[in-house]
């Protein structure tokens with residue numbers, strides 16, 4: 001699976017350029033790499049993440065979003081939602097961010 005270099009608007013500086021990775025153009029990617037801050041930039045921001053489809057999942061996501069707003073600890077979030085793993089929190093987090101960014105761009 002090869003990814004063609006495409007022209008993008010860099011998510012860091014909003015300048016157009018050749019995509020290097022993580023939606024960054026080359027100078028910004030190199031800088032982030034050098035500063036070890038690449039983790040701040042999402043790997044696949046345009047990929048649609050998992051989203052809950054049933055009423056239960058939607059309720060869970062709504063509760064998750066509330067807990068995040070309340071700055072609840074991860075431990076509490078896991079406990080309240082009855083989640084088993086860190087990976088499940090990441091799914092909710094990706095879904096929450098995806099919905100938040102949709103609201104922001106609407």
Ligand SMILES: [Zn+2]
Pocket residue numbers: 010011012013014015024025028
């Ligand atoms: Zn940039």
